[in-house]
Amino acid sequence: MNTEAMAKRLVELCRKGEYEQAQRELYAPDAVSIEMPGAPAGALGDAKGLEAIYEKGRQFAAMVETMHGGTVSDPLVTGNWFSVAMSMDVTFRGRGRTQMSELCVYHVHGGKVVSEQFFYDMG
Template identity: 70%
Template sequence: MNTEAIAKRLVQLCREGKYEEAQTELYAKDAVSIEPEGLPPGALGNVKGLEAIYEKGRQFQAAVEAVHGGSVSDPVIAGNWFSISMQLDITMKGRGRMDMQEICVYQVKDGKIVREQFFYDLG
C-alpha cells in the first residue's frame, strides 16, 4: 500500500475503535511511538517495536473508565508522511472526564508505518 492508502485505512480503523487491528495490519515490526517531552512520571512514554506499541495501547485502554465520544480527521498527506487530528471525550480512572485533542504524525516506509508521533498539550 502507498502512503495515501495506509492513511485512509488507519483513519477507517481508528474511527471504528480498532486501534490494535490497525497496528497489526499497518505497522512495521520495529515501528517507534513517540510522545511529547515532559510527561509526568508513570505516563506512557516512547517505545520501539510493535509488541511495545501494543502494550502501550493496552495500558492506555486499561486506564480509561468510559469513552463518551471522539473523532478522527481525514488525513493530510505529504510524501511518505501523513497526519491526522484525534479527539477523545473520555473519563480516566482516578482523573475524571477530559477532552483529549492531539495531532498524530506518521511516517511510512516500504508500505508500513515506521513512526508515529503525538503532539498534545500536557496537563
C-alpha cells in the first residue's frame, strides 16, 4: 500500500473512531508516537512500539467522559509523509468540556507508519 492509500485508510478509520484498528492495520511494530515538547502535566507522553501506542490510546479514552463530536480532515500527502488536521469536542473526567485541535504528521517507511507526531496549542 502506498503512502496516499495508507493516508486515506487512516482517515477513513479515524472518522469512524477506530483508532486502534488503524494502528493495527497501518503501523510498524516499532512505530513511535510523539507528543508536543513541554506538554502540560497529566498529558500522555511519547510511546515507542505498537503495544505502548495502544496503551496510550486506551489511557486517553479512559480520560474521556463524553465525546461530543470531532472532525478529521482529508490527508495532505507528499512523498513518504502525510498530515491530517483533527479536532475534538470532548468532556474530560474531572476537567470539563474543551475544544481541541491538532495537526497530526505521519511518516511512512516500508509500507507502514513508523512515526506519528502531534502539534497543538496548549492553552
